[in-house]
Amino acid sequence: MRLSWDRILAKRVAAFRPCIRTDFSLLPAPPDTIHFTGGAPPVECLPVEPLAEELARAWRSEPTALWYGETEGYRPLREAIAARLARRGAVVDPDDILITQGAQQAIDLVARLLLEPGDRVLVEGPTYFGALQVFEPYAVRIEAVPLDEEGVQLERLEELLARQPRPKLFYTVPTFQNPAGVTMSLERRRAVVELAERYGVPIVEDDPYGDLWYETLPPPPLRAFSEDVLSLGSFSKTIAPGLRVGWLVAPRQLMKPLIDAKEAADIQSDRLLQRAIAAVITSPWYEEHLTAARRVYATRCRTLADALSRELGDLATWRLPGGGFFLWVTLQGDVDSAALLPHCAAAGVTYVPGSEFYPDHRPTPSFRLGFTTLSIEAMLVGAERLGRALRAALVEASGR
């Protein structure tokens, strides 16, 4: 007799889902389809050699790192992260940094620490879908605060912060936001931190793109303005997503429960890899690598924006980001980018529809284009396909 799993599973399982709801394998996309869906460094920016060398060195020089140890993370790596944050304006004690399996685990640990059924959670609208994926199984009410060109809208944020019960956290990607590309201005950062303190609501700052500016250093992380900000980052975007090494900066009094939670979750992160990354990011190579990567991303971003101006300048609007991986495109009129996606896929081009980035997954005329993993040639062809497919689909829709 088999067990009745439907009866046995916890209620939260009903809220489990992949971070992207759209199943791209079900779309009618031909084999040569150009996917603007990626959110990772391109293969030519993956620093295989220096990392592989440092890793080999770590294995040879410290085999006991193959044992248990350092649930909080390798101290020299935490020191190196603190030094990098200091250059961006946030002074952090290495003792307040926990090493995690990428920023994703940092979000997961924060949720474990804070969320209970019925809690209110504020996010930006749009926001990173992987955070929604973590929050949803906690049976919380997720509310989105809209963005403008300087970041989250203050009046709407205050309105939602002021309501009872107080939100358990405000999750924000203030710098080169995923997906909207917006960067919160310095003045807005100060105001947001001040509002959150006034209403006693923790800020969770997700900052994976802050080192990837194109021309101008972004304002300091929110953590620079308050020690109560939970600030998380990752080497997924600056080195490689396959590394699964990120960090969480937390208020001192939360470090013990966080380390206990990390131990319960997976005991520790890869200790040898942490040693290799510490060596790599403190070497002169890393700044050269970042400088080269920034140039690649700035060029691709500009190229894609220029191509979009030609191909769908009369159909859509977007803002040029100051860094990061994404262009957020908004079609004119009351259309649903998710409904248009199959038409585009059939024409050999895909994007992530905007509805993926809102907690209510409502239809939206926006979509996200990721430009880092595609060659210039692929982007030009992709933009042309996109313009043609969207034009045809919109004409067809308005004719019905």
Add this chain to the structure above:
Amino acid sequence: MRLSWDRILAKRVAAFRPCIRTDFSLLPAPPDTIHFTGGAPPVECLPVEPLAEELARAWRSEPTALWYGETEGYRPLREAIAARLARRGAVVDPDDILITQGAQQAIDLVARLLLEPGDRVLVEGPTYFGALQVFEPYAVRIEAVPLDEEGVQLERLEELLARQPRPKLFYTVPTFQNPAGVTMSLERRRAVVELAERYGVPIVEDDPYGDLWYETLPPPPLRAFSEDVLSLGSFSKTIAPGLRVGWLVAPRQLMKPLIDAKEAADIQSDRLLQRAIAAVITSPWYEEHLTAARRVYATRCRTLADALSRELGDLATWRLPGGGFFLWVTLQGDVDSAALLPHCAAAGVTYVPGSEFYPDHRPTPSFRLGFTTLSIEAMLVGAERLGRALRAALVEASGR
């Protein structure tokens, strides 16, 4: 103004704790103390070279493994794990295996899938403390089923399975149990699976030591007797704990929520390391490595047991395990091994007190000795210190 974190944190945080409650750094132990507390392969059994070589090969041959991909895990590794389980008598489809950050994450994912506040959870008494660490923050009632020389006691298990509400799971380490060293007999395995099916309760089988027998292959994993058994394992004990690569075999219908939960937790495990491990465990080297490791552990186990017979044969009893890492020693009389630990530490020897392995952490005359990380010489000195210190402490206690 700083936030009032005490007011903000979720209630579950009160149940967060390190897996071992005893803080060994607070004990009056001199620098040359011999610690019987380890649960890892010794440094001379860490296969640094073959793994480092295969890892270097993986980095060179497939740099795109540094990207996102394969949340469920590298398929050839899942196939290799399935092939190894088949040799132990459990036929498993690679599609029913999820790669995890060590067995610890497998336990964590199972808890996410099954546990709700107020649920009943059955474990063995004594049991692995890292599982208690995962279960406790779910606000469940954890009940321990005692062991005898053939594994969990059937009458007591049935009594607890039959009660309402039905337990959400029965967690067991059936082979070379941590900490008791007991191996569930073939007949007992069949009966336990049959009982769990009759009462509709999932079995969670934790099997990290099954490949580390001394002379005789243990009976097949419980998963061999039912596809509803959730069976987890790890390369932490056979290769190195620092790898953080384990697996979870689950019923087919649970794989989708498990993959979603893994993605939310940390997106994926290290893809290059998975490739290296797949190469290593399918090479002839691996069986030679296991054969050599088994010999080392069998010798250390026998040596320690012989020394204990000499040093505290009149004070305590234990059973010789058929494999694994641990001797479970029970002192005569109504004594508390936790209370005796500071005396032993002062005499230069430590163990993990038995109270760590019970959900209620009640005083117990038993304690765990791990013998794999210590040299023969250290074990002989350690046993002598242990006998002397316990004898003195017991005399002192009875004299009061």
